Amino acid sequence: xxxxxxxxxxxxxxxxxxxxxxxxxxxxxxxxxxxxxxxxxxxxxxxxxxxxxxxxxxxxxxxxxxxxxxxxxxxxxxxxxxxxxxxxxxxxxxxxxxxxxxxxxxxxxxxxxxxxxxxxxxxxxxxxxxxxxxxxxxxxxxxxxxxxxx
Numbered sequence: 001x002x003x004x005x006x007x008x009x010x011x012x013x014x015x016x017x018x019x020x021x022x023x024x025x026x027x028x029x030x031x032x033x034x035x036x037x038x039x040x041x042x043x044x045x046x047x048x049x050x051x052x053x054x055x056x057x058x059x060x061x062x063x064x065x066x067x068x069x070x071x072x073x074x075x076x077x078x079x080x081x082x083x084x085x086x087x088x089x090x091x092x093x094x095x096x097x098x099x100x101x102x103x104x105x106x107x108x109x110x111x112x113x114x115x116x117x118x119x120x121x122x123x124x125x126x127x128x129x130x131x132x133x134x135x136x137x138x139x140x141x142x143x144x145x146x147x148x149x150x
Contacts, residue, residue, distance in 0.1 A: 031105065034117050037052040040085040043089075049082050052137055054131070057138055058075055062074070101117070102118040104118070112128070121146075
């Protein structure tokens, strides 16, 4: 009877455990997508940004209208971010000399991941998806550390 109980418990554990675990390679690729996203702006490398972001990526934040003082949702898309990475730091004054870029993988399940990127003046929460074997950013929600800057 003990043997049957142990076998049953083992079988239940195997059937209910998460079979969709991330691999070390997936973790590295997810982290690299987040780093490419920020380093493309540091290094003025639009090709690096394009590598990290899906063509239909949407980046959002809250913003405040200066005239009405009302907050609204502001959106940016991949094409605008590629342009930004071409010009934002071209004089080398857009970031500190040693910019902060801490990537925290919050969760991974099969082909989706949630990531937090901690930069110098802001944070980005990202959703990253694995399509055709490649991890790419599809959603970004960000804010300045000081929300009054919005």
